[in-house]
Amino acid sequence: MLSIDNLQNTFKKKISELQLLGQPPELYEPIRYAMELGGKRMRPLLTMLACDMFGCDVQKSMDAAIGIELFHNFTLLHDDIMDQAPLRRGQETVHKRWNANRAILSGDTMFAMANRHMILTPPLCQTQVLDIFNRTAIEVCEGQQLDMNFETRQEVSVPEYLEMIRLKTAVLLAASLQIGALIAGASSADAQLLYECGMCLGLAFQLTDDLLDVYGNESTFGKMTGGDIIANKKTYLYLRALERASPEQRTLLIKLFSDTPDNPDEKINDVKGIFDALEVRVLTKQAIDCYFDLAMSHLKAIGLPESDTNVLKDYAASLMQRQV
């Protein structure tokens, strides 16, 4: 089994070899910029890792890994327009640095490039991989639309929120693992188990993100905490808090989440006070553990020796920052 560092370096090398320059430069500059912004490369690593786990040369999964990373970055370009986000990974977003038209069109091109890479999967699983990939793409769009719907909706239930993050985030992690397994020649049943594993990891990962945004250590989380509270985002913590709130707490929470004060520190403190009183930190940690354990049980069901699944286990645990 290859280590995460090893896989990361292999992917980095492959990305640097990509020909991301073309004509006209106005179209390709943003593509190169977006792909060079970096990030955790979580999805391609999962594809490579799954491929390796089933005993296949990871080189066979590199095109799929690149395709998935191109797709993921395409969704970021378009999401950032829709969310009017000024920054991504500490740098200007494409639509801010250039304009929305460039971000739309460069994004479209990245999606087509992604499909061209996906086509290069081995013939035996090509149809299946391409269908999973594009079905997942549709689901990611459905998730993004739900996310936008929720912004202007007063009432969002916890199950509705879970369905949104399942579509927007978890299905792509799931598909990344499944595709890696299929390329390695795993059976459809084993690949499906890995898909379910990835889905649960994806849910746990997003809930971890929600949790760390409030309670994270800023130096290990990598960004300022309180961002979701400032942005009035209906996260898992907020929705669980609303469920459990007394009428007074509910009124206060809704009021706090309809406000955008110039100095948000007091607001963050007030929200955290309610969250603490309602114990949503513990509840969220429990949900994360629950999804993580379910992910591990799917992984175990595949029946591979532990020595083959440990890299995924450790990587998944590191993503959850289980020390939280």
Place this chain on the structure above:
Amino acid sequence: MLSIDNLQNTFKKKISELQLLGQPPELYEPIRYAMELGGKRMRPLLTMLACDMFGCDVQKSMDAAIGIELFHNFTLLHDDIMDQAPLRRGQETVHKRWNANRAILSGDTMFAMANRHMILTPPLCQTQVLDIFNRTAIEVCEGQQLDMNFETRQEVSVPEYLEMIRLKTAVLLAASLQIGALIAGASSADAQLLYECGMCLGLAFQLTDDLLDVYGNESTFGKMTGGDIIANKKTYLYLRALERASPEQRTLLIKLFSDTPDNPDEKINDVKGIFDALEVRVLTKQAIDCYFDLAMSHLKAIGLPESDTNVLKDYAASLMQRQV
């Protein structure tokens, strides 16, 4: 050989059977709206026609035809945002009727749906068809970027313009024919000849559009003439005129094309006066004939009996409104 009417009805039936409703409705409503706006359905007809021409049941090409039409309509959704177009086929554009975010995300979904339909092509030519499809998608984006670049550029040469319309319009017509041929089991060489044929038809088609926008009969053209002149669009006619203009005509033409008067009738007349003096109508007709004839020579080179190629010939001629 099936008639164009027959092919059109077959496609209409297939489109009406598509399941274009899904969750959340905010994502799928614009997709259904866009697909029901109609249009000539030129690209899917070319795919079906090519399939039929090589003696194959058109039903085998229906998924590809749907995929290509979904793709084409996706590009319209995004182009209309970028061009801030309020109307498409006499109806509100998606970004006007809803908003830009809906048009971006519904468009993205349509592209993924398009790829899912393309995957359903027969296994023997699947890889080739998918690669042509996504390579063409990239080229269409390149063409759209060039088109946007030209809007703000003073100097555009005629060859640059031809390259732009080749990418933005012609390659998709070419690929539509090629994909239909491949599905029918035509040789790569014959499918390539049909691609070249489609490319020339695409160029002739776009130049016809440029010509009819100035000199067309409004009742047969289907829209008001003079639109490109009002919008200061650097069409083939404008660029040929600039090439041949005297210094005085050049200055006047550039001045006219930097102006947006409230009552455009006088501007249209002045521009037409220069176009007439420089004989660009004749030049454009010659170029259209030249590309059309080249298209027919590629078609002839395939070596099919005339009875098999007549439907394409007649359809192509009708697109050029060769009576102009």
